[in-house]
Amino acid sequence: MQWGGGGESGRGMGRLWLLLTAMVVLLAWELAGEASRPQPNVSLWVLDHQGQQPPEKGALSTVTAESLDEQVSLGLKAHPVWLRLRVVGALPGQRLVLSNPLVQGVELLVCDDSGCRPVARETHFADDPGLAAALPQFRLPVATNELLLRVETDQAIRFNVQVLDDVDLHRYWRDLLLGQGLYFGLIAGLVIYNSLLLFSLRDTNYLWYLGFLSGAGAYFLCQNGLLLLYFPQMGARLNEALLLTALSVISICGLQFCRRFLMTARQDPRVDSLMRWLCWLLALAAAIAWLLPSFLTVVFYSLLGVLTLTAFLLSSVRGLWRGFRPAQWLLMAWSVLVVGVVLLLLVTYGLSPHNFWTLHGFQIGSALEAILLSLALADRISLLQRERETLLEEKARLHGMSYLDGLTGVHNRRYLDEALPAAVAQAEVSGRPLSLIMLDIDNFKRFNDGWGHAEGDRALQHLGKVIEEVVRDIDPVCRYGGEEFVILLKERDEHQALDIAERIRKGLATTPLTLLTGEQVLLTCTLGVAKRLEGESASALLRRADQALYRGKYAGRDRVVLNASGGVASTTS
Ligand SMILES: Nc1nc2c(ncn2[C@@H]2O[C@H](COP(=O)(O)OP(=O)(O)OP(=O)(O)O)[C@@H](O)[C@H]2O)c(=O)[nH]1
Structure with a gap:
């Protein structure tokens, strides 16, 4: 499988840098606000x-x-x-x-x-x-x-x-809400955008990604007290159970996303089963958070968090190793998350001070990660799209090839078998004329015997070229049998068909074939022409053209013969 291309990747990087810059500016602003706040004594x-x-x-x-x-x-x-x-x-x-x-x-x-x-x-x-x-x-x-x-x-x-005092508290809360507003605005935007993509593309990856986004939104609603703000009667215990459940949702959806994105079930079964086990454990942890809440539950979550991150990183590195280019976005996203989670774990175990970075590091990491995963999806979709197009092109090419004659490059008999009945049906409906020319090289057996089979092949190619120079692109030329050709002339009556046949005859008779030895020889051919009669079938029309050709041979070759109706033929030479 070819995982090539890089244009979208470059554009994605550009967008990412823009976003990172915006976040740095916001952080600086936030920190400046922090510094200007009066310090409590x-x-x-x-x-x-x-x-x-x-x-x-x-x-x-x-x-x-x-x-x-x-x-x-x-x-x-x-x-x-x-x-x-x-x-x-x-x-x-x-x-x-x-x-x-x-x-x-x-x-x-x-x-x-x-x-x-x-x-x-x-x-x-x-x-x-x-x-x-x-x-x-x-x-x-x-x-x-x-x-x-x-x-x-x-x-x-x-x-x-x-x-x-009340004024400071208001200000403190307003700053907090502003930062949260930016985060939730971003999440809401990504949810809307990716929901539209889910409905149009019907790709389950988007479903898991939306689950991941919703889980992240729910987690930070609980962590920052925004849920309590609107439902104060809910209480801190319920808030905590919801927070841990949201953490399970984030992790499960992240793992499922990763599994589908990297197709681990097929490509990496061992890592895939690790991820499936983790999903069950995370569901169990959510149940414990509601049934047996204790600080041990949080310890269990910490352990699962480390394992989940390991699975994320491991699967992405192995995906990249396999040559799946979109895995680079995943790796970037998980790396950002690792920083956030490490900060969270450090502060959870009292190993780092409580400050802006340890408080919001996980949230900032999750925002960046959400964006990177969105870019990963876009990259994957465009890659799969390109592969699908290449496959379709290849299929169309093979399909076209199956209707072409390998020696002369004109259409083959299979094509005629399908195109002639279709043209007859069309002519029947439209009432427009339809004519056929059937031709072959005169005394070709003698030519073959004299110059050899290879020269005979070149003679057939030569005839194919002469015919194609005379007929329109839209009039299919078909190699019907060994040395017989048929030309399908849609919307052409017998006069036009006779004219074309005569031009082919003269063209071949006056265009020498240069042999492999360098010698030049002139060939002749005989052509039978038939215009479709009303109600006539494809096979009957073909048979009449064949009869005309046979009569031309019988009459001395190098001529055009028209089969005007049932058995009457007129000859040109
Ligand atoms: N070189 C070459 N010869 C072919 C091919 N297909 C058929 N032939 C030859 O075409 C010749 C047809 O011979 P006949 O049917 O007797 O017809 P003819 O000698 O052209 O005589 P008339 O058609 O009556 O003028 C045979 O010798 C076949 O071997 C091909 O693909 N390549």
Whole structure:
């Protein structure tokens, strides 16, 4: 199989660079916005304390284990985590805001000499319960800055602690939504575009790609708290189950896409069965996320994530190795995803700080990947299209060849057997004339015997050329038998047919054949002409032309004979 061509690939690269440039500009803008935001004045320590209840009074200062900045990244924890907070200079009305909607079991306690009391979690921000659900937040108590924060979640513990007034919170949320708007705009555009392609091309690859896109959209709706924004009553637990299910959908659709795209079932059966197994495990993981949610589920997902990425990369590298050019897009797409997933895993296990890149790396990777997969599909479709065209051309060529005579290049008897009845039927309907000329070289046996069979072949080719010089391109010339030719003359009456026959006769008689020895000889031929009579069949017409030819031979050869009707013939010489 030939996987050639490169024009579309170049155009695809151009589009990709444009997009990358646009993304870099947006990132720079986002980072600039980050820098201009007022920094919260918060100090944080992780307490070496486990359990549901806060540490005993007086133990706060002794259990201090680790000092943090406001960007918390502690990874997966099987138990609740206690953080000690000191907020300096909090103004009345300011809120303590945690940036991650996935952290659950968040409690804030204010502590003094008499003990610790919970601070009620805000359920509304500017009359909006959604925003308060998407960003866990507490109104800071005035006149105290000793606080305890308890977080218990199955997900990685990562969030920013920010002290914001209403204006800052609005701005923070607006920036977040702007970035999300760009992402979801891109996903929606790709979904619409590829849905149209799915309907027009009916290629299941597009179905899996759409599943992949939808899964990615759903995942980030959950991860960024956008679902909670619109359905705050849903709760963080349900949000998390949906998030993990979306992760399964992304992975399963990605694997199925990969299998079909690279045709692994046929081309790479071992990798194909690995991918099929992974699909089942991912479906099982989604069920566990709903039935037995725990931090172990997230560990299971991490493992499956690594295996899925390995399968993606392995199948694409092997596809490229086999010479399937569109696999390069796939490889590029998975490589981008690998970066995003590695960032996600690092932060999930508390191995990297919580910052813009670790927070949004997976999302940026997924956006780039969605585009690259779309380009991969386009490349594959154009490649298959070109192959199909080449095949059709080849088929047409072979089909044409099966109707041609190998020696002379004119049509063969098979062609005449199909074309003559069709021409007769057409003439019957239209009432237009139809004529036939049947001819052969005179005393050809003697020629063959005298000059040899090879020269005889050249004589047949010579006659073919002479005929083709006389007749129109649209009048098919056929080699009917060994040395007999038939010319089908549509919409020609007997006068026109006689004229053509006579020109052929004279043409052959005056155009010498140059033999292989260099000698020149003149050949003659005899031609029988018949015009179709009303209601006459193809075979009857052919028979009458043959009769005319026979009569020409009988009358002395080198002449044209017309079979005017049943048995009457007129002769020209
Ligand atoms: N070189 C060559 N000879 C062929 C081919 N097909 C048929 N022939 C020869 O054509 C000759 C036809 O001979 P006949 O049917 O006796 O006809 P003829 O000698 O031309 O005599 P008339 O047709 O009566 O003028 C035979 O010798 C065949 O071998 C071919 O493809 N190549």
